[in-house]
Amino acid sequence: MTEKRKKKGIRPKGRSVNPVALSEIDGLLGEQPLQRDLLIEQLHKIQDHYGYISADRLVALAERMKLAPVEVYEVASFYHHFDLIKEDEEVTPALTIRVCESLSCQLSGAEKLTERLKESTNNNKIRIQKVSCVGRCAKAPIAVVGQNPVEQATVEKVIQAVEVGEIVATIPNATCFEAYKKSGGYQFIQSCLAGEKTAESIIDQLDASGLRGLGGAGFPVARKWRIVRDQPAPRLMAVNIDEGEPGTFKDRHYLEQDPHRFLEGMLIAAWAVGIETIYIYLRDEYAGCRQLLERELAALKDSPPVDQLPTIYLRRGAGAYICGEESAMIESLEGKRGMPRLRPPFLAQKGLFGRPTLEHNMESLYWVRELLEKGAKWFTEQGLNGRKGLRSFSVSGRVNKQGVHLAPAGITVNALIEEYCGGMLEGHTFKAYLPGGASGGILPAHLGDIPLDFDTLNEQGCFIGSAAVIVLSDQDSVRDAALNLMRFFEHESCGQCTPCRAGTEKAARLMEAPCWDKAKLNDLSQVMIDASICGLGQAAPNPLLSVLKYFPEEVS
Numbered sequence: 001m002t003e004k005r006k007k008k009g010i011r012p013k014g015r016s017v018n019p020v021a022l023s024e025i026d027g028l029l030g031e032q033p034l035q036r037d038l039l040i041e042q043l044h045k046i047q048d049h050y051g052y053i054s055a056d057r058l059v060a061l062a063e064r065m066k067l068a069p070v071e072v073y074e075v076a077s078f079y080h081h082f083d084l085i086k087e088d089e090e091v092t093p094a095l096t097i098r099v100c101e102s103l104s105c106q107l108s109g110a111e112k113l114t115e116r117l118k119e120s121t122n123n124n125k126i127r128i129q130k131v132s133c134v135g136r137c138a139k140a141p142i143a144v145v146g147q148n149p150v151e152q153a154t155v156e157k158v159i160q161a162v163e164v165g166e167i168v169a170t171i172p173n174a175t176c177f178e179a180y181k182k183s184g185g186y187q188f189i190q191s192c193l194a195g196e197k198t199a200e201s202i203i204d205q206l207d208a209s210g211l212r213g214l215g216g217a218g219f220p221v222a223r224k225w226r227i228v229r230d231q232p233a234p235r236l237m238a239v240n241i242d243e244g245e246p247g248t249f250k251d252r253h254y255l256e257q258d259p260h261r262f263l264e265g266m267l268i269a270a271w272a273v274g275i276e277t278i279y280i281y282l283r284d285e286y287a288g289c290r291q292l293l294e295r296e297l298a299a300l301k302d303s304p305p306v307d308q309l310p311t312i313y314l315r316r317g318a319g320a321y322i323c324g325e326e327s328a329m330i331e332s333l334e335g336k337r338g339m340p341r342l343r344p345p346f347l348a349q350k351g352l353f354g355r356p357t358l359e360h361n362m363e364s365l366y367w368v369r370e371l372l373e374k375g376a377k378w379f380t381e382q383g384l385n386g387r388k389g390l391r392s393f394s395v396s397g398r399v400n401k402q403g404v405h406l407a408p409a410g411i412t413v414n415a416l417i418e419e420y421c422g423g424m425l426e427g428h429t430f431k432a433y434l435p436g437g438a439s440g441g442i443l444p445a446h447l448g449d450i451p452l453d454f455d456t457l458n459e460q461g462c463f464i465g466s467a468a469v470i471v472l473s474d475q476d477s478v479r480d481a482a483l484n485l486m487r488f489f490e491h492e493s494c495g496q497c498t499p500c501r502a503g504t505e506k507a508a509r510l511m512e513a514p515c516w517d518k519a520k521l522n523d524l525s526q527v528m529i530d531a532s533i534c535g536l537g538q539a540a541p542n543p544l545l546s547v548l549k550y551f552p553e554e555v556s
Contacts, residue, residue: 215361247468436465500537
């Protein structure tokens with residue numbers, strides 16, 4: 001056997017390191033640290049520089065980071081924004097135009113836009129690619145040319161962006177560090193560190209306000225701070241700005257306006273809970289926001305408003321909706337595939353790098369400073385229909401004024417449409433709405449007077465989540481909307497558990513039939529709800545169950 005192997009020149013299994021690729025990686029990474037949790041950051045450097053990741057460079061990176069090539073490959077192949085190629089394959093085209101195919105963009109003609117772009121750019125240098133929600137639903141349809149989002153895109157606008165070279169994201173015109181300080185910014189955190197406030201009084205005030213997490217789960221903020229504060233040091237914080245839920249764009253909206261309001265809220269939380277290291281996880285689709293945060297964090301560090309400024313790291317997602325789930329985000333921050341963890345233990349006990357971790361949505365921290373300055377009473381006096389507080393509604397679909405609308409908690413969708421969104425589009429009659437993005441279910445117009453808030457929609461099998469409201473009209477098919485959402489879940493399932501991986505795929509195929517097999521879809525939905533590991537699989541059936549319950553005539 002040994003002789004045979006020698007005669008045939010058989011080499012040991014595995015790919016040898018290409019010296020040229022290794023030299024390229026060394027030049028690209030320079031003296032930067034190569035610890036395991038930076039794997040995704042290093043993959044981004046290769047992708048950004050070359051436009052793709054070749055097998056040779058992947059192996060070279062593995063060599064430098066002292067990781068098995070298969071370990072690097074399984075991470076790189078998990079995320080949508082990394083283009084992996086073999087040596088004998090064609091190199092990825094020089095430019096990729098990504099067209100969002102989420103529900104809001106579908107309603108605005110994204111499918112026709114994609115077809116026309118393919119006809120107009122029929123060459124090997126440009127690739128047209130359908131992608132999941134890019135977080136600009138109020139300006140649908142969206143095409144992203146390189147890193148530059150083209151809002152309310154037409155073929156002409158996209159081609160013009162290509163021709164003039166507008167492929168790099170621009171930095172939003174947000175309130176800068178100096179302007180924020182001049183308007184009274186960072187004075188509250190300074191008073192905290194000066195001993196004018198106590199951590200317990202701050203947490204008590206948040207408790208009295210009833211502020212809940214605004215990423216979707218709605219866990220009480222004060223309770224979360226107390227739980228983590230009671231854990232042994234060192235404690236970490238992970239800030240989630242990976243709002244990939246179709247219909248959601250509020251975090252980007254606030255970040256592009258006033259990033260330091262969020263950053264000060266983050267510092268207040270770190271002080272109150274006793275945290276010295278913070279990780280900010282920003283979705284990769286927000287390239288302009290990333291440049292903005294890099295600039296403003298640098299300004300913050302160059303002229304710190306307090307002596308004890310925590311260590312702050314900005315980390316970049318790579319196009320995986322599942323990383324909006326808190327434990328999947330933690331896995332991604334550690335440089336791994338974004339696979340949700342089984343719990344317990346919970347992140348507050350054993351989170352990032354095995355340490356107690358305060359995980360927060362960006363908007364939850366954005367309101368901390370204002371709430372503490374104005375007092376809990378100011379916040380609780382807001383609200384309608386017996387609810388308390390304010391909610392940021394990301395509204396898209398068939399209304400005149402799409403966008404983020406700050407409204408009282410408990411407002412109804414009818415009031416939201418009429419008082420904040422300027423009514424329905426001309427020629428459109430209100431038919432249905434999604435109260436909580438892709439996973440929050442779909443309700444008919446005759447249920448448009450239910451207060452929108454946490455827990456108010458449970459009886460209808462829906463929830464408000466991150467308050468992403470998509471409005472449908474009599475010109476829309478609710479069954480087509482549900483199918484669009486199920487295809488999204490199928491595409492974004494991490495694949496870890498069978499109920500979600502196989503269930504979303506099977507459900508999408510069944511929903512493509514002219515008449516739905518209601519018994520099979522109900523059985524399949526129950527399995528997904530009962531047995532999926534995380535909220536993606538558990539909530540994925542909500543849109544189809546809503547159609548079966550409220551719009552049976554569309555699937556009979």
